[in-house]
Amino acid sequence: xxxxxxxxxxxxxxxxxxxxxxxxxxxxxxxxxxxxxxxxxxxxxxxxxxxxxxxxxxxxxxxxxxxxxxxxxxxxxxxxxxxxxxxxxxxxxxxxxxxxxxxxxxxxxxxxxxxxxxxxxxxxxxxxxxxxxxxxxxxxxxxxxxxxxxxxxxxxxxxxxxxxxxxxxxxxxxxxxxxxxxxxxx
Amino acid sequence: xxxxxxxxxxxxxxxxxxxxxxxxxxxxxxxxxxxxxxxxxxxxxxxxxxxxxxxxxxxxxxxxxxxxxxxxxxxxxxxxxxxxxxxxxxxxxxxxxxxxxxxxxxxxxxxxxxxxxxxxxxxxxxxxxxxxxxxxxxxxxxxxxxxxxxxxxxxxxxxxxxxxxxxxxxxxxxxxxxxxxxxxxxxxxxxxxxxxxxxxxxxxxxxxxxxxxxxxxxxxxxxxxxxxxxxxxxxxxxxxxxxxxxxxxxxxxxxxxxxxxxxxxxxxxxxxxxxxxxxxxxxxxxxxxxxxxxxxxxxxxxxxxxxxxxxxxxxxxxxxxxxxxxxxxxxxxxxxxxxxxxxxxxxxxxxxxxxxxxxxxxxxxxxxxxxxxxxxxxxxxxxxxxxxxxxxxxxxxxxxxxxxxxxxxxxxxxxxxxxxxxxxxxxxxxxxxxxxxxxxxxxxxxxxxxxxxxxxxxxxxxxxxxxxxxxxxxxxxxxxxxxxxxxxxxxxxxxxxxxxxxxxxxxxxxxxxxxxxxxxxxxxxxxxxxxx
Numbered sequence: 001x002x003x004x005x006x007x008x009x010x011x012x013x014x015x016x017x018x019x020x021x022x023x024x025x026x027x028x029x030x031x032x033x034x035x036x037x038x039x040x041x042x043x044x045x046x047x048x049x050x051x052x053x054x055x056x057x058x059x060x061x062x063x064x065x066x067x068x069x070x071x072x073x074x075x076x077x078x079x080x081x082x083x084x085x086x087x088x089x090x091x092x093x094x095x096x097x098x099x100x101x102x103x104x105x106x107x108x109x110x111x112x113x114x115x116x117x118x119x120x121x122x123x124x125x126x127x128x129x130x131x132x133x134x135x136x137x138x139x140x141x142x143x144x145x146x147x148x149x150x151x152x153x154x155x156x157x158x159x160x161x162x163x164x165x166x167x168x169x170x171x172x173x174x175x176x177x178x179x180x181x182x183x184x185x186x
Numbered sequence: 187x188x189x190x191x192x193x194x195x196x197x198x199x200x201x202x203x204x205x206x207x208x209x210x211x212x213x214x215x216x217x218x219x220x221x222x223x224x225x226x227x228x229x230x231x232x233x234x235x236x237x238x239x240x241x242x243x244x245x246x247x248x249x250x251x252x253x254x255x256x257x258x259x260x261x262x263x264x265x266x267x268x269x270x271x272x273x274x275x276x277x278x279x280x281x282x283x284x285x286x287x288x289x290x291x292x293x294x295x296x297x298x299x300x301x302x303x304x305x306x307x308x309x310x311x312x313x314x315x316x317x318x319x320x321x322x323x324x325x326x327x328x329x330x331x332x333x334x335x336x337x338x339x340x341x342x343x344x345x346x347x348x349x350x351x352x353x354x355x356x357x358x359x360x361x362x363x364x365x366x367x368x369x370x371x372x373x374x375x376x377x378x379x380x381x382x383x384x385x386x387x388x389x390x391x392x393x394x395x396x397x398x399x400x401x402x403x404x405x406x407x408x409x410x411x412x413x414x415x416x417x418x419x420x421x422x423x424x425x426x427x428x429x430x431x432x433x434x435x436x437x438x439x440x441x442x443x444x445x446x447x448x449x450x451x452x453x454x455x456x457x458x459x460x461x462x463x464x465x466x467x468x469x470x471x472x473x474x475x476x477x478x479x480x481x482x483x484x485x486x487x488x489x490x491x492x493x494x495x496x497x498x499x500x501x502x503x504x505x506x507x508x509x510x511x512x513x514x515x516x517x518x519x520x521x522x523x524x525x526x527x528x529x530x531x532x533x534x535x536x537x538x539x540x541x542x543x544x545x546x547x548x549x550x551x552x553x554x555x556x557x558x559x560x561x562x563x564x565x566x567x568x569x570x571x572x573x574x575x576x577x578x579x580x581x582x583x584x585x586x587x588x589x590x591x592x593x594x595x596x597x598x599x600x601x602x603x604x605x606x607x608x609x610x611x612x613x614x615x616x617x618x619x620x621x622x623x624x625x626x627x628x629x630x631x632x633x634x635x636x637x638x639x640x641x642x643x644x645x646x647x648x649x650x651x652x653x654x655x656x657x658x659x660x661x662x663x664x665x666x667x668x669x670x671x672x673x674x675x676x677x678x679x680x681x682x683x684x685x686x687x688x689x690x691x692x693x694x695x696x697x698x699x700x701x702x703x704x705x706x707x708x709x710x711x712x713x714x715x716x717x718x
Contacts, residue, residue, distance in 0.1 A: 043398075046398050046401075047394075047397060047398060048397055048401050048402055048408060050402075055402070055403055055404070056402055056403045078505065081403075081404070101380060101383075101511065102376070102379050102380055102383050102507065102511075103507035103511070104505065104506065104507055117507075117509075118507055118509060118511070119590060120590070120591060120666075135528075176403070177403075179393075179403075184528075
């Protein structure tokens with residue numbers, strides 16, 4: 001006993017960690033780890049998951065042959081909240097909410113542009129900002145072209161229109177969970 | 187046998203038995219003592235049983251035994267903290283009752299509100315009181331903070347109390363905002379969409395926060411349930427815990443602050459002594475609080491019965507955004523800031539800095555004085571801050587900085603898509619079918635054929651007339667506000683039995699292209715629509 005006590009004193013002088021302190025620290029650290037764990041589990045528990053085909057998950061919008069021809073009116077996909085537009089630069093999936101205050105814009109086929117009914121922001125067919133109070137171009141979703149046989153991703157585009165592959169059977173898939181903010185204009 | 191009955195004894199024994207039971211309930215106040223309390227007489231026993239209550243009763247142990255007289259001056263506290271608590275308790279009670287008839291699902295929610303309004307006795311009253319109480323709680327929380335700031339009551343030992351107060355402000359805003367969504371009407375849906383979109387502006391975690399809040403990328407069944415649970419369980423529980431800490435500090439540790447004039451500078455000793463005089467909680471303060479509670483309830487009931495009814499628009503439609511959508515009023519300042527610049531800077535960085543600043547106020551301000559005259563900088567900054575909030579809130583309104591085309595604006599102001607406008611205030615029998623054309627010299631009476639005339643409709647149409655003419659003739663307006671060569675009409679048709687269709691139609695030349703443009707808006711008005 002006396003030897004132990006002496007050892008303890010010596011240790012204190014050296015300010016190294018003795019067994020009791022070490023166990024206390026380990027205990028506290030494990031408590032901290034538990035708190036972090038609970039936080040992480042709650043986060044994962046509360047975070048929504050999305051199935052294929054519902055808004056927030058990936059959506060197959062069809063094959064290349066199903067797409068609207070270049071320069072034609074965009075197609076509205078209300079359930080997954082996007083407009084599919086095909087311009088000369090390629091195909092885009094635009095999030096259907098105006099970047100200004102969250103109104104839903106519409107396609108004006110006479111003028112050939114998107115116009116927001118609330119405050120009059122206007123956008124090109126590929127989502128580029130024309131005029132109005134909106135701070136940036138339309139938000140778009142990540143879009144991919146998938147090889148129908150192998151399931152390989154042939155092309156994908158994040159912040160610009162995706163050039164279309166020639167094969168008409170290639171599947172076009174949109175990831176509505178990955179929204180890319182439009183470019184801010186000066 | 188009867189001889190042994192002594193009526194004096196029976197009376198005394200019965201009285202003693204009752205007295206004992208009463209003492210058990212009141213934690214020590216006997217019948218005589220209760221009588222003395224109500225009459226304002228001095229205590230009947232020694233030691234003072236009114237003090238004992240504060241140690242033996244749970245509900246009274248969190249209340250102080252006495253206040254110092256100086257702290258009870260009305261113009262020092264304005265009872266703002268009391269009323270904030272009053273609203274919290276009122277909201278809890280009315281909220282629990284309202285939960286009986288409410289179902290938190292997109293299919294049922296709106297219907298349950300309609301049912302509450304039309305089919306439940308006092309349902310509308312309860313909803314109105316709950317809504318008005320929510321607005322009141324936000325207002326009084328903010329006013330309470332301003333009062334604390336201006337009287338310098340956040341210093342030294344009170345700095346932690348101030349911190350809990352800032353947290354309570356956040357919880358109060360959260361409570362009010364989460365409740366906003368529950369009626370599931372257009373107002374609720376789009377106000378909350380805009381509100382949560384502001385969170386989305388945050389870099390890195392903004393989208394995650396939004397997903398956690400809404401349970402989906404947009405508000406739906408999951409989002410409604412999450413908001414509901416936050417509103418009825420999470421936030422009230424958090425508020426109760428933090429409020430208890432906040433109040434315990436005030437009641438048990440440092441008390442309500444004395445006005446600076448009693449503690450700083452040359453205070454005559456007799457004034458100082460007077461300010462420290464004790465006012466017992468029982469009966470003085472208790473009766474005052476009962477009075478304030480009654481007053482608050484009276485004002486709320488009168489206000490909701492005669493002047494205020496909680497708004498309810500048409501059922502939420504995620505496919506259609508109504509014009510003039512705005513966030514709840516206590517977030518207008520944030521919307522105003524968002525108009526000023528970059529969403530990330532204005533929507534996240536500055537508001538976060540603001541919260542940090544608010545928490546840090548007691549630690550930044552090292553000035554030991556509390557009198558307003560001795561802290562001109564702090565008071566000046568406080569006033570500036572209040573003015574800034576007002577200005578920013580104004581800038582958050584849809585009227586500011588958003589270029590709604592003139593034709594849409596004019597018609598929207600007369601007959602809004604949601605809610606009531608001047609058109610809705612015109613009595614049904616004054617809406618005579620016909621075509622009314624906007625012209626320079628408008629006749630004084632629009633329906634000369636009708637012997638009782640149509641003064642209200644004439645007044646409404648005159649407003650329409652004036653605004654169109656102003657937009658046509660005034661060339662100094664901005665381009666979007668102008669309507670060159672406008673032709674405008676209002677057409678009233680008998681559409682069906684007891685239903686009229688009112689059409690506003692405006693034609694004008696586009697300022698830039700010179701093209702002829704038109705705007706048309708239809709409103710249907712039923713004879714039996716209830717005027718508010």
